[in-house]
């Protein structure tokens with residue numbers, strides 16, 4: 001455990017790092033090694049990959065030192081895994097840390113800052129319970145041409161304009177769709193999860209509504225390069241993000257899209273049964 005995660009007023013807080021992965025063989029080894037080095041240095045306590053791949057990602061991750069779970073084998077009673085958000089939700093059932101860090105598995109040049117930059121705001125301010133990664137996103141186009149600030153098309157053209165309009169208090173969040181987050185486990189278990197790519201903006205708005213602005217922070221992760229999805233896939237993502245934001249703007253927490261309930265509600269239901 002990193003010394004800075006201890007404060008005189010707070011007991012030791014453990015950290016789980018979790019990478020949801022679907023066919024990330026080209027990048028998973030370097031990503032896991034970076035996280036495992038942090039584990040060996042005592043900065044984090046466990047490195048877990050939740051995987052649903054057919055390209056050998058799972059065995060590469062295990063070889064690099066991660067504990068690997070197959071997404072579809074986590075909470076199988078909920079049926080087939082419906083997307084990234086569903087995988088994150090099911091992952092909570094096997095993550096032990098007091099703080100849960102999610103990072104995407106497709107970053108092409110992983111640096112420790114990807115994780116330490118998320119933990120830093122919690123170290124500096126005990127009120128912080130939800131940290132969003134903030135970074136510059138280059139866009140690598142056809143032929144390898146790089147536009148230094150060109151990445152994040154759904155972020156810039158859908159998520160940020162809608163947040164600015166519907167939730168102006170969140171307009172300053174630079175990367176509202178970032179998959180890189182560090183969150184108090186208790187908070188994460190109290191929030192519902194979208195099943196798909198809407199999960200990240202949904203958690204952001206719900207964390208802010210639950211805890212207020214003082215509990216939110218952005219962690220400076222530098223530059224992040226990743227694989228780009230084609231426009232038709234981003235159309236689907238943009239629709240999911242639009243629905244998640246507008247559903248919340250329309251009614252007090254009302255969400256039309258299917259969501260997993262707060263993990264903590266399951267525990268309560270089991271006790272009641």
Ligand SMILES: O=c1ccn([C@@H]2O[C@H](COP(=O)(O)OP(=O)(O)O[C@H]3O[C@H](CO)[C@@H](O)[C@H](O)[C@H]3O)[C@@H](O)[C@H]2O)c(=O)[nH]1
Nearest residue numbers: 020021022024083084087104105106177178179197200229
């Ligand atoms: O069904 C899925 C889809 C993705 N992933 C993994 O989730 C991570 C992020 O997915 P990716 O397809 O790389 O997302 P992007 O296209 O880069 O989308 C960005 O924007 C999304 C919308 O907010 C976020 O959910 C993502 O984390 C963020 O990286 C990667 O490790 C994927 O392998 C899964 O495990 N299951």
Ligand SMILES: O=C(O)[C@H](O)COP(=O)(O)O
Nearest residue numbers: 151152153154155177228
């Ligand atoms: O976050 C986003 O906006 C999407 O993941 C798209 O990112 P890209 O434009 O860098 O591919």
